[in-house]
Amino acid sequence: MPALFVCLPLTFSVYNIGMEKKISGKIINRLTLYHYILDDYISKNIEFIASNQIAALLNIDDSQVRKDISILNNSGKCRVGYIVKELKKSIETTLGFSKTKNAFIIGAGNLGMALAKYDNFTNYGLNIIALFDNDHKKIGHSVNNKIILDIEKLPNLSRKTGVDIAILTVPREFAQITADILIKADIKYIWNFTPVVLSVPEDVQVWNENLMGNFLQFTYNI
């Protein structure tokens, strides 16, 4: 008789911690990485995953992984590990992947194009509506089915669509002047890929994608 691993999903709990309690940035980051791993396992048709497999891949403590997973409303766990599909779903619920967030990309240069082509975004609830640029050679063209529009059309479109997230990828010398346009267009969240610290009013939030800081952190001890 073959060994039987009974992995029953528990009954669904009404309590969803993701909706009620603030999860720290570090945990969100790790959960996203777990999600990458689970995606890969699913593509390889692997059904179960142990916390120490995740830990080994990320070079972190097994106990850390288990602690992170314990805050999820995860229903599938058994002797051989977590049920990959269940764990993936519980991360998605907790982090709100299903709640689509619309955004504009500002700057249709290489970085803007790369982000527009990054199909993975939609899996995580980020929906790019359009790109904006001031280069008339680019305006009117499309990338990955997203049109490049004249930056002058941004205020109108932002108000009409209610989009208030902008991904800023313009050259550094135009960063602040472009941010000023975004602010006037009622954009409230700027995901800033430029190496410039933007000056914004209090009701606008900026996330600095500080690439150099990350690189320096990574290579500090080399």
Add this chain to the structure above:
Amino acid sequence: MPALFVCLPLTFSVYNIGMEKKISGKIINRLTLYHYILDDYISKNIEFIASNQIAALLNIDDSQVRKDISILNNSGKCRVGYIVKELKKSIETTLGFSKTKNAFIIGAGNLGMALAKYDNFTNYGLNIIALFDNDHKKIGHSVNNKIILDIEKLPNLSRKTGVDIAILTVPREFAQITADILIKADIKYIWNFTPVVLSVPEDVQVWNENLMGNFLQFTYNI
């Protein structure tokens, strides 16, 4: 008589904390952002900066800024604030900007191209030597004076030049297979821009540029 603010650089201390003590990742990240601000002040010919100006721009506590700066070997401080040029220099010394780190970009798509064109890298000690791709339409071309080479040439060139940092920007489906090539070519540091958790041996370090995790963290409460 005009008001005189005497801002004398103190004598140079032999003790350089940056070389002797590990600085946390968070501090490195903040110091890089301070550096961006100082760069901007210099371009506007502003000589002094107060900690609360930095704090306001980054929406963090003034005391945090002062604490971070206190670990630098910063020599210029006076009643009107820090001397911008001195503070900038002390961040550069502490974070080791002057110690150039050579790297390859793997993948000459939009993201690879964007990073190759990012001139700001050199200011932070990151020197891109060349790009690699397997697309024969791209091989032989240059971007920002950096040549795109056949990925097959990587092992040889890596050993010849001693470059052991690779910036991975290939499509996700090629991430692991490309990482395997890098590992065989004795690359020891992989700055990973793909949404894939790479499987690597213990002596190889990976920094996951977890864009989706950052986005989710930024927009979690929207």
